[in-house]
Amino acid sequence: MSVLSAAAVVDMAGIGIGPANLSLAALARPHAGISSAFFERSSEFQWHAGMMVPEARLQVHYLKDLVSLVDPSNPLSFLAYLSKKKQLLSFINANFDQVLRREFNQYYRWACSQLPNLHFNRDVRSVTFDNGLFMLKGDTWMQPARNLVLGTGQQPSVPAFAQAHLGETLFHASQYMTRKRSLKDKRVVVIGGGQTGAEIIQHLLSDTSALPASVTWVSRRWNFAPLDESPFTNELYTPQYSDHFFAQPEAVRQPLLAEQKLASDGISQSLLQSIYRRLYELKHVLHHPCHIRLLPGRELTAVQPRAQHWSLALLHGHSQAREELSADIAVLCTGYAYQMPACLEALEPRITRRNDEYVFNPDYSVQWDGPQGSALYVQNAARSQKGIADPNLGLIPWRCAHIINSVSGQPLYDLDEPEACVQWGASAAFDDVSDGRFDRLAAVAN
Ligand SMILES: Cc1cc2nc3c(=O)[nH]c(=O)nc-3n(C[C@H](O)[C@H](O)[C@H](O)COP(=O)(O)OP(=O)(O)OC[C@H]3O[C@@H](n4cnc5c(N)ncnc54)[C@H](O)[C@@H]3O)c2cc1C
Numbered sequence: 001m002s003v004l005s006a007a008a009v010v011d012m013a014g015i016g017i018g019p020a021n022l023s024l025a026a027l028a029r030p031h032a033g034i035s036s037a038f039f040e041r042s043s044e045f046q047w048h049a050g051m052m053v054p055e056a057r058l059q060v061h062y063l064k065d066l067v068s069l070v071d072p073s074n075p076l077s078f079l080a081y082l083s084k085k086k087q088l089l090s091f092i093n094a095n096f097d098q099v100l101r102r103e104f105n106q107y108y109r110w111a112c113s114q115l116p117n118l119h120f121n122r123d124v125r126s127v128t129f130d131n132g133l134f135m136l137k138g139d140t141w142m143q144p145a146r147n148l149v150l151g152t153g154q155q156p157s158v159p160a161f162a163q164a165h166l167g168e169t170l171f172h173a174s175q176y177m178t179r180k181r182s183l184k185d186k187r188v189v190v191i192g193g194g195q196t197g198a199e200i201i202q203h204l205l206s207d208t209s210a211l212p213a214s215v216t217w218v219s220r221r222w223n224f225a226p227l228d229e230s231p232f233t234n235e236l237y238t239p240q241y242s243d244h245f246f247a248q249p250e251a252v253r254q255p256l257l258a259e260q261k262l263a264s265d266g267i268s269q270s271l272l273q274s275i276y277r278r279l280y281e282l283k284h285v286l287h288h289p290c291h292i293r294l295l296p297g298r299e300l301t302a303v304q305p306r307a308q309h310w311s312l313a314l315l316h317g318h319s320q321a322r323e324e325l326s327a328d329i330a331v332l333c334t335g336y337a338y339q340m341p342a343c344l345e346a347l348e349p350r351i352t353r354r355n356d357e358y359v360f361n362p363d364y365s366v367q368w369d370g371p372q373g374s375a376l377y378v379q380n381a382a383r384s385q386k387g388i389a390d391p392n393l394g395l396i397p398w399r400c401a402h403i404i405n406s407v408s409g410q411p412l413y414d415l416d417e418p419e420a421c422v423q424w425g426a427s428a429a430f431d432d433v434s435d436g437r438f439d440r441l442a443a444v445a446n
Pocket of ligand 1: 041
């Protein structure tokens with residue numbers, strides 16, 4: 001392992017290399033005036049490897065890649081990747097509705113191979129701040145930096161009562177591909193009615209020769225609800241909406257987030273269709289004995305180990321009836337949440353928190369008591385302040401362009417936005433008549 005103890009100071013050091021900091025590295029590359037280094041604890045880039053089921057598809061358009069939103073001419077775009085790999089025409093002919101997540105992972109890995117300032121196998125153990133510099137430390141190395149960018153992602157959420165039982169047969173979905181053994185003849189229960197739960201159900205039912213004895217799908221929502229991908233809902237994934245949302249008081253933002261739940265957490269329509277068709281095929285065409293239960297409107301409330309299996313307690317929402325399920329394998333698709341990385345412990349008391357969250361500035365730095373010019377930026381942790389787009393891929397390049405402009409102190413990326421297609425905020429008066437446009441239009445019509 002190379003020792004970086006004498007590394008030169010960089011303008012920007014990033015912790016974690018997922019899509020967020022990878023986008024930052026890709027967009028910083030053309031700007032030689034900004035020096036940067038990025039550190040990742042894994043030995044190589046893998047995008048949620050534990051959930052890379054073969055059929056999983058991207059939930060955003062493929063143009064929402066690392067760079068295109070702010071600079072389609074950047075050489076690390078998805079189209080540039082397809083072109084370099086000589087597969088652009090085949091890709092066009094294939095005419096995918098949604099790209100396979102595996103292909104996007106390959107694209108991300110290719111982008112990594114083009115960026116010399118990414119360091120894998122570098123777990124950042126601690127960060128301190130002295131003499132105007134952040135100091136990142138690993139086991140055998142350190143890196144001083146003027147600014148710090150956290151891109152450590154979200155961590156799996158597991159209900160407290162299940163945490164002590166995690167292991168080979170009861171695990172979070174993030175470990176599905178690594179824990180999954182032969183499930184043939186097993187009673188498998190999937191907890192969670194979002195996209196992840198649906199992807200696992202599809203995978204469990206896909207191989208007729210290896211089906212479990214039973215598959216049960218439990219969801220807290222009253223039904224297996226689709227992701228709202230309609231055009232005006234997709235307007236929530238624009239910079240204009242994010243800016244509007246950020247400007248609202250917290251009392252307005254919180255209920256909005258609850259209302260917008262299915263704009264981010266529902267299941268792709270195509271996946272719902274494919275699961276439904278498979279259920280039909282298994283039951284009515286193949287007459288397969290695999291017992292499939294769909295249990296929406298239930299919450300998992302407790303887990304008890306029995307001699308050979310798990311007993312799962314469910315609460316039925318509408319009737320408040322209690323139910324018990326037996327499972328040989330239970331997969332918890334119970335989501336992800338942001339947690340401050342342990343390496344930031346020393347700085348933690350210096351960072352402002354409100355309602356247990358960082359307080360963000362418009363440029364994605366968080367408020368802390370450090371000096372001006374030493375910024376701590378955080379990616380993927382501002383959902384309640386910047387809106388539902390924040391944890392998703394869609395606006396990552398725009399967020400990174402903000403960070404780059406802020407670090408450089410110059411508008412290296414043009415982030416002026418056209419007027420939004422929907423006027424989200426209130427106006428004191430609509431000026432169609434007063435500015436004369438209305439009259440001009442009327443004159444044209446006449
Ligand atoms: C299964 C799954 C599928 C998704 N699919 C989509 C989708 O199709 N469309 C969409 O818009 N969004 C999707 N998302 C949401 C979001 O886009 C992803 O979670 C995305 O990976 C977030 O990127 P990130 O870089 O913030 O975090 P991550 O991808 O989680 O990367 C964080 C990295 O930081 C590293 N790290 C953490 N701590 C340290 C440390 N101390 N030192 C060094 N390295 C560290 C981790 O090892 C990790 O590699 C999906 C999420 C999941 C879980």
